[in-house]
Amino acid sequence: VKDEREFDIILWGATSFVGKLISRHLFHRHGIDGDLRWALAARNPARVETLQQSLGEEALSLPVLIGDAFDTEFLREMAARTRVVLSTVGPYLTYGEPLVAACAAGGTDYCDLTGEVPFAQRMMDRYGADAEASGARIIHCTGVDSLPSDLGVAFLNDFAVRECGAPLQSVEMHVRAFRGGFSGGTLASFLEVTALAQKDPGVTRMLRNPYALCPPDQRTGVRQPELDMLGRSEVDGRWLHPFFMAPVNTRVVHATNARLGYPYGQDFTYTERQAAPNQLAATVRHLVMAGLMLGMSNGAGRSLLARYLFPKPGEGPNESVRNSGYFKFVFHGRTRNDRRVTGQVTGDADPGYGSTAKQIAEAAFHLAREVPRTRVAGGFWTPVSALGLGLVDPLVAHAGLRFEAKHAD
Numbered sequence: 001v002k003d004e005r006e007f008d009i010i011l012w013g014a015t016s017f018v019g020k021l022i023s024r025h026l027f028h029r030h031g032i033d034g035d036l037r038w039a040l041a042a043r044n045p046a047r048v049e050t051l052q053q054s055l056g057e058e059a060l061s062l063p064v065l066i067g068d069a070f071d072t073e074f075l076r077e078m079a080a081r082t083r084v085v086l087s088t089v090g091p092y093l094t095y096g097e098p099l100v101a102a103c104a105a106g107g108t109d110y111c112d113l114t115g116e117v118p119f120a121q122r123m124m125d126r127y128g129a130d131a132e133a134s135g136a137r138i139i140h141c142t143g144v145d146s147l148p149s150d151l152g153v154a155f156l157n158d159f160a161v162r163e164c165g166a167p168l169q170s171v172e173m174h175v176r177a178f179r180g181g182f183s184g185g186t187l188a189s190f191l192e193v194t195a196l197a198q199k200d201p202g203v204t205r206m207l208r209n210p211y212a213l214c215p216p217d218q219r220t221g222v223r224q225p226e227l228d229m230l231g232r233s234e235v236d237g238r239w240l241h242p243f244f245m246a247p248v249n250t251r252v253v254h255a256t257n258a259r260l261g262y263p264y265g266q267d268f269t270y271t272e273r274q275a276a277p278n279q280l281a282a283t284v285r286h287l288v289m290a291g292l293m294l295g296m297s298n299g300a301g302r303s304l305l306a307r308y309l310f311p312k313p314g315e316g317p318n319e320s321v322r323n324s325g326y327f328k329f330v331f332h333g334r335t336r337n338d339r340r341v342t343g344q345v346t347g348d349a350d351p352g353y354g355s356t357a358k359q360i361a362e363a364a365f366h367l368a369r370e371v372p373r374t375r376v377a378g379g380f381w382t383p384v385s386a387l388g389l390g391l392v393d394p395l396v397a398h399a400g401l402r403f404e405a406k407h408a409d
């Protein structure tokens, strides 16, 4: 039976750039003989040992599993030993499928950091029935994409229902700060998605669908605001430009809505853009971003960028960049009874790595301990639809996040 499994969490990809930060968080928060039974898993034993040494003497006694992302027998055994597999092995389109298949078949809960929408949709369509049958809860996008957006909307909706007596009708989210860096792994994953879209027009269509991550029979809905526009906010007049994570985050927010039976209503609209201090800054950032996207849209551009501009897999922002990083998302909501509410989610470390590591570690712990199958059955879920607002307190207590909501009229 599931509760008798040897581990609560196996961290798969412990030696990735972000995996090392997750290991550090789990080690400092839970130690090795504490309230969490956990293990490290990766493909290279020497790299795991270096990681253990960097954590400290005690970490050398953490259990270790060694195997390859394509070794299905190894993955099946790993999945059978734990309640939750937390995976950082990406690009997920390249490495992720055999593990999702093993977890879905073995009744093992799973969470990851993918922001690759085609991967998440494909996994749901291929393994949804297996997960429902086995009881495995599979959750993608459990880092800065898309946990803060997903929880930020749910938190504001909860406030709206309690304080205004009606749920949200629409939310305009402004990214007011996003300071940190990128890792080679993240950029490799971006390149993977753009390469796939270039090859397959079906993927381009999927990426344009705001409802792409909803369950298969719920992938349509009202027209959503465009995300690729430069312009001024109707709420506060700020200059806004496209936010690179919006094409993932908005899909996750709509998937939560669909998964939970439309608590925000079937005609809910949601948009995310990044705020700039003035028109010039917004325009320059927009042009730089558009240039990068153009560069990534063909094979030659992708290899040039990967070779000369982007960090290599395994590399990422250094400690001082991570420590001085932070993010601030502001959610401007309108309720169904026409009241204005504002929410805010902030994080105390660089969003993509320092903060993401803490977020997914807390999410995995919460999934292992606080989400019984009687409440959330097997299947493909989003962070909020599986983990709920109960995740807010641990994120505030242990992951440096803050949540606020207030009236704005």
Ligand SMILES: NC(=O)c1ccc[n+]([C@@H]2O[C@H](COP(=O)([O-])OP(=O)(O)OC[C@H]3O[C@@H](n4cnc5c(N)ncnc54)[C@H](OP(=O)(O)O)[C@@H]3O)[C@@H](O)[C@H]2O)c1
Residues within 6 Å of the ligand: 013, 014, 015, 016, 017, 018, 019, 042, 043, 044, 047, 067, 068, 069, 070, 088, 089, 090, 091, 092, 095, 113, 114, 115, 141, 142, 143, 144, 145, 146, 183, 184, 185, 186, 187, 189, 190, 312, 313, 314, 315, 316, 352, 353, 356
């Ligand atoms: N959603 C978010 O907010 C967010 C934030 C950060 C990262 N991410 C995603 O997380 C993923 C990891 O990012 P990263 O920068 O940490 O990447 P990374 O450092 O390049 O790590 C990739 C990992 O995959 C492992 N790996 C590669 N091939 C393997 C194989 N055949 N078998 C087993 N393991 C294999 C590598 O093992 P070795 O260590 O042995 O090389 C490494 O641990 C990326 O997909 C990235 O997009 C998402």
